[in-house]
Amino acid sequence: xxxxxxxxxxxxxxxxxxxxxxxxxxxxxxxxxxxxxxxxxxxxxxxxxxxxxxxxxxxxxxxxxxxxxxxxxxxxxxxxxxxxxxxxxxxxxxxxxxxxxxxxxxxxxxxxxxxxxxxxxxxxxxxxxxxxxxxxxxxxxxxxxxxxxxxxxxxxxxxxxxxxxxxxxxxxxxxxxxxxxxxxxxxxxxxxxxxxxxxxxxxxxxxxxxxxxxxxxxxxxxxxxxxxxxxxxxxxxxxxxxx
Numbered sequence: 331x332x333x334x335x336x337x338x339x340x341x342x343x344x345x346x347x348x349x350x351x352x353x354x355x356x357x358x359x360x361x362x363x364x365x366x367x368x369x370x371x372x373x374x375x376x377x378x379x380x381x382x383x384x385x386x387x388x389x390x391x392x393x394x395x396x397x398x399x400x401x402x403x404x405x406x407x408x409x410x411x412x413x414x415x416x417x418x419x420x421x422x423x424x425x426x427x428x429x430x431x432x433x434x435x436x437x438x439x440x441x442x443x444x445x446x447x448x449x450x451x452x453x454x455x456x457x458x459x460x461x462x463x464x465x466x467x468x469x470x471x472x473x474x475x476x477x478x479x480x481x482x483x484x485x486x487x488x489x490x491x492x493x494x495x496x497x498x499x500x501x502x503x504x505x506x507x508x509x510x511x512x513x514x515x516x517x518x519x520x521x522x523x524x525x526x527x528x529x530x531x532x533x534x535x536x537x538x539x540x541x542x543x544x545x546x547x548x549x550x551x552x553x554x555x556x557x558x559x560x561x562x563x564x565x566x567x568x569x570x571x572x573x
Contacts, residue, residue, distance in 0.1 A: 370491055371459065371518035372450035374525055387530060390523035394470055396428065397438035403563050405437050406540040408444040408528045411457040412485055413536045417478035419554040426556040437563055443521045444528040444536050453490035458521045460494040463511035467503050
């Protein structure tokens, strides 16, 4: 895991699962800001008025989800697009989680951006926005996986905007719409809020995986392997079956 260790603010985790259950989450995040900039938003933006209001921050933080909202288990993942362990989870472990639990209606997968390096030259904030711009055209997860497969390429590329546009073209996205999204502040607030939420919860590394239920049972897992996730999910499902 990148800069990661277990632990954290468990009270915050309880609040997070409660809010996820109450307000629900869209399949792809919405754009809070509508004003386009003359250039792309490359780093986190100021979240005016949030302060120490945890509930407001959680409402502003917009993840991307897979699975049924009514699923009995929620699997939360906080990830960074330049984290090699996040790539391992997304490309190797996540397909197994989806096949076993998400596609069968047993669990819902909820992904939050956790940009570890906010510097514009790092490109990870822009990468998170680019994936959401692809999501505006229904291709979030394809773009998400492309970023992870190509970490060593775009991570060393000086023209991040150019290479992210190329990835959009390779996926067959509408070029004008995708470029317009990249060259604006669209999704900057959601990605920024997701990052601040991770900090507020005491998370200090990626990928951070949490498993919980609407009733408040939750756990931050020791690692991101399918077997560890399976153990936590089955424990919850088994407990639900005995009630």
